Amino acid sequence: MKPFLHLSIRDHDRAVAAEFDAIASFGGLKPGQLVQLRVEQAPLPVIRPDDYSGLIIGGGQFNTSDEIKTDNQRRVEGDLARIIDVALAEHVPLIGLCYGVGIVTQHLGGLVDRTYGETTSAVEVTLTEHGRVDPLFEGVPDRFMAFTGHKEACSRTPNDAVLLATGTACPVQSFRVGQRAYVTQFHPELDVERLVERMVIYRNAGYFDPDEFDNLVEAAHAAGVDDSPGKILRNFVELFAR
Numbered sequence: 001m002k003p004f005l006h007l008s009i010r011d012h013d014r015a016v017a018a019e020f021d022a023i024a025s026f027g028g029l030k031p032g033q034l035v036q037l038r039v040e041q042a043p044l045p046v047i048r049p050d051d052y053s054g055l056i057i058g059g060g061q062f063n064t065s066d067e068i069k070t071d072n073q074r075r076v077e078g079d080l081a082r083i084i085d086v087a088l089a090e091h092v093p094l095i096g097l098c099y100g101v102g103i104v105t106q107h108l109g110g111l112v113d114r115t116y117g118e119t120t121s122a123v124e125v126t127l128t129e130h131g132r133v134d135p136l137f138e139g140v141p142d143r144f145m146a147f148t149g150h151k152e153a154c155s156r157t158p159n160d161a162v163l164l165a166t167g168t169a170c171p172v173q174s175f176r177v178g179q180r181a182y183v184t185q186f187h188p189e190l191d192v193e194r195l196v197e198r199m200v201i202y203r204n205a206g207y208f209d210p211d212e213f214d215n216l217v218e219a220a221h222a223a224g225v226d227d228s229p230g231k232i233l234r235n236f237v238e239l240f241a242r
Contacts, residue, residue, distance in 0.1 A: 007056065027237040057100035065114060120207050120208040125144055188232040
C-alpha cells in the first residue's frame with residue numbers, strides 16, 4: 001500500500017506527534033502507512049501525486065481569517081494552495097481537518113471568518129441528505145457528537161461544494177468538492193483523552209478561558225462523544241488506500 005501523507009501545520013512538537021498518532025490510530029494505519037511533512041518548518045517539496053494514497057491536511061496555529069499574517073503563514077498558505085490544486089487536478093484523495101477546512105474554503109473561493117467560531121467543546125453534528133449517502137460517512141449515524149474548538153469557521157462554502165454535515169452553532173461542519181476532496185470543521189481525530197491532551201498544550205492560546213479548563217474537561221467527559229467521528233478517518237483510508 002502506498003502511504004498517506006500527513007501535512008502538519010502545528011508549531012508545537014508534542015501537538016504534531018499527537019495529531020500524527022491520532023490520525024494513524026483512527027485511520028487504522030500501520031507504521032510506514034502514514035508519513036508526515038511539517039509545512040510550518042520549511043517550504044514543501046514537489047509532491048508527486050502517484051507516491052501517495054491520499055493527503056491529510058491537519059490543524060494548526062494559523063487562521064485563514066487573520067488580518068495580519070507573517071511571511072511564514074503566507075508561505076504555508078501558498079504551499080497548501082498548490083497542493084489543493086494538484087489534488088483536485090489529479091484526483092488525489094484529500095481530507096482537510098480543522099485548519100484544513102479554512103485553507104480549502106479560502107483557496108476555492110468560499111468565506112472563512114469569525115462568525116461561527118466555536119469554543120472547545122462537544123457539538124452535535126447532523127448529516128445532510130448528501131452526507132447520509134456519502135461513503136465517507138458510512139456507518140456514522142445521522143446525528144453524532146464530536147469535538148471542536150476553532151476561532152474561525154466556513155461561513156460560505158465554495159461554489160462547487162456539496163454540504164455533507166451541519167451543526168447548530170456552526171452551519172458548515174463538512175463538505176466535499178468533487179468526489180475525493182473532503183473537509184471537516186469538527187475533529188474526527190479527537191476522543192476525550194486526546195482532546196484533554198490538546199487542551200493542556202493550547203491552554204493559553206485563546207481557544208478557551210484558561211480558568212474554565214477543569215469545567216471544560218468535565219463537560220467533555222460527559223458529552224457522549226463515541227467512536228463515530230473517528231470512523232470518518234477509517235472510511236477515508238479504506239476508500240482510497242491503494
